Amino acid sequence: TAGESLEQAENSLRELAALAETAGAKVLxxxxxxxxFPDPATYFGKGKAHExxxxxxxxxxxxxxxxxxxxxxxxxxxxxxxxxxxxxRTTVILDIFSQHAKSREGKAQVELAQLxxxxxxxRGWGESMSRQAGGQVGxxxxxxxxxxxxxxxxxxxxxxxxxxxxxxRKQIAGFAPARAAKRANRKRGAVPxxxxxxxxxxxxxxxxxxxxxxxxxxxxxxxxxxxxxxxxAETADGRSFTYADTVGFVRNLPHQLVEAFRSTFxxxxxxxxxxxxxxxxxxxxxxxxxxxxDVISEVDAQAIPEVVAFNKADLIDxxxxxxLHGLVPxxxxxxxxxxxxxxxxxARIDAxxxxxxxxxTAVIP
Ligand code: GDP
Numbered sequence: 001t002a003g004e005s006l007e008q009a010e011n012s013l014r015e016l017a018a019l020a021e022t023a024g025a026k027v028l029x030x031x032x033x034x035x036x037f038p039d040p041a042t043y044f045g046k047g048k049a050h051e052x053x054x055x056x057x058x059x060x061x062x063x064x065x066x067x068x069x070x071x072x073x074x075x076x077x078x079x080x081x082x083x084x085x086x087x088x089r090t091t092v093i094l095d096i097f098s099q100h101a102k103s104r105e106g107k108a109q110v111e112l113a114q115l116x117x118x119x120x121x122x123r124g125w126g127e128s129m130s131r132q133a134g135g136q137v138g139x140x141x142x143x144x145x146x147x148x149x150x151x152x153x154x155x156x157x158x159x160x161x162x163x164x165x166x167x168x169r170k171q172i173a174g175f176a177p178a179r180a181a182k183r184a185n186r187k188r189g190a191v192p193x194x195x196x197x198x199x200x201x202x203x204x205x206x207x208x209x210x211x212x213x214x215x216x217x218x219x220x221x222x223x224x225x226x227x228x229x230x231x232x233a234e235t236a237d238g239r240s241f242t243y244a245d246t247v248g249f250v251r252n253l254p255h256q257l258v259e260a261f262r263s264t265f266x267x268x269x270x271x272x273x274x275x276x277x278x279x280x281x282x283x284x285x286x287x288x289x290x291x292x293x294d295v296i297s298e299v300d301a302q303a304i305p306e307v308v309a310f311n312k313a314d315l316i317d318x319x320x321x322x323x324l325h326g327l328v329p330x331x332x333x334x335x336x337x338x339x340x341x342x343x344x345x346x347a348r349i350d351a352x353x354x355x356x357x358x359x360x361t362a363v364i365p
Contacts, residue, residue, distance in 0.1 A: 196277060
């Protein structure tokens with residue numbers, strides 16, 4: 001992207017890789033190119049695009065993901081050269097949102113964002129869909145970009161899409177009161193839950209694996225409203241609780257995705273503890289910390305106890321450790337990679353969870 005330093009571009013590419021993996025793709029390689037501005041025809045420029053085609057071919061990749069928004073004709077021109085499906089960052093993010101959205105409001109918000117994204121690109125679709133049907137494009141990265149509005153909807157003309165968008169907006173406006181009522185009604189005595197919040201690439205899912213020590217996903221009906229996979233865990237004294245990964249924050253979230261993000265993140269408000277994971281090795285952890293906290297407040301979840309974990313502690317030196325400690329004195333330094341701090345973090349989470357006897361006092365007035 002224009003004006004970005006090499007370091008920023010590398011960070012952005014790392015985040016894109018984490019996003020793609022969250023969306024279910026396996027990332028094979030990353031390519032950075034320095035040029036003053038994107039090529040209007042093929043984004044990368046013809047020479048680089050052909051190099052990319054060779055790379056795609058030798059890796060056996062079935063999808064190329066570009067790190068910024070592609071125009072419809074750029075995408076088509078690139079697909080013609082690399083001979084596999086080409087998607088962009090926004091497509092990947094929308095895909096993740098649509099996997100995370102569980103509430104009716106969240107789903108409506110995500111569909112609205114998908115249609116908004118689709119509308120100006122409609123002209124390109126017919127062609128690329130028919131090419132896909134022709135079988136040139138393989139089983140693309142876990143169906144990236146094909147979730148959400150189905151093919152039949154995509155074939156509707158613009159006017160119909162606009163009508164659908166208007167209906168979704170009306171529906172969404174109607175959800176607001178129900179949401180307030182739902183929060184007022186927060187279940188008491190149910191199994192407590194910990195929501196894991198933080199930026200994409202902070203190590204939320206790695207940490208979740210460390211904390212639960214299992215890959216087992218639990219579909220618990222009690223938590224049907226909470227997004228994504230819910231996992232069971234136990235406190236040291238044998239009380240059950242659950243962990244739920246939440247939709248990750250994304251740097252420079254495209255403006256049209258902000259509402260969709262918020263509505264999927266909002267479900268954090270139903271948890272008992274927020275485990276806020278920060279990448280301690282990130283160039284600006286303070287800004288990330290603040291952004292996550294701001295959004296937690298915006299969704300009215302600021303009263304929920306927060307446990308901050310500075311992850312990737314294996315990558316930082318003592319001076320940075322001091323700095324971060326000054327920022328959040330009661331945070332726990334952990335490493336999902338080495339296992340450092342995991343037991344301490346578990347103890348902190350145990351302590352933050354509501355006690356059973358407190359729940360009982362809450363029901364007996
Ligand atoms: P998520 O997007 O927040 O779920 O992050 P992931 O769990 O997918 O991790 C993002 C990247 O950071 C992966 O490449 C992980 O291997 C890496 N990572 C996660 N935790 C640590 C850690 O404690 N130390 C180091 N060095 N890398 C980590």
